[in-house]
Amino acid sequence: MLTILYNQHKKQGLGIILISHDLTLIAEFCDDISVMLGGQFIEKGSKKDIFSNPKHPYTKLLINSKPNFSKELLEMKEIINNEHSPCPYYNYCKNSLKICKIRIRSYSNNGRFLKCNRGFENA
Ligand code: SF4
Numbered sequence: 001m002l003t004i005l006y007n008q009h010k011k012q013g014l015g016i017i018l019i020s021h022d023l024t025l026i027a028e029f030c031d032d033i034s035v036m037l038g039g040q041f042i043e044k045g046s047k048k049d050i051f052s053n054p055k056h057p058y059t060k061l062l063i064n065s066k067p068n069f070s071k072e073l074l075e076m077k078e079i080i081n082n083e084h085s086p087c088p089y090y091n092y093c094k095n096s097l098k099i100c101k102i103r104i105r106s107y108s109n110n111g112r113f114l115k116c117n118r119g120f121e122n123a
Helices: 002-012 023-029 047-052 057-064 070-080
Strands: 032-037 040-046 106-109 112-115
Touching: 002 023, 023 047, 032 047, 032 057, 040 047, 040 057, 047 057
Parallel strands: none
Antiparallel strands: 032 040, 040 112, 106 112
């Protein structure tokens, strides 16, 4: 089914939005990637940038997840139950800052977007 959609996309120049946790699928079919967590966009960029140089710790977790997602899905459930910070990753983050309990900064640079107080250099 996806192959049919992809071929139509190429033939007619149609845009497709693919929503999935399957990174193999994403890597095969997508040019640009937006990563969401807890209803928020936390990182955006080209496929090359996101896969070769992920910045947000949740994006790194997704990319480093093995095909057996059972453990990672349990961890994600904890992440989504966060109630103590505007950052949906706060309870799981190993590099959180004091400011992360109060607000999250967003950064844009060269077509990339990152929502993390650590920024592009220190994420
Ligand atoms: S550093 Fe702060 S904003 Fe970035 S993922 Fe960790 S808790 Fe969230």
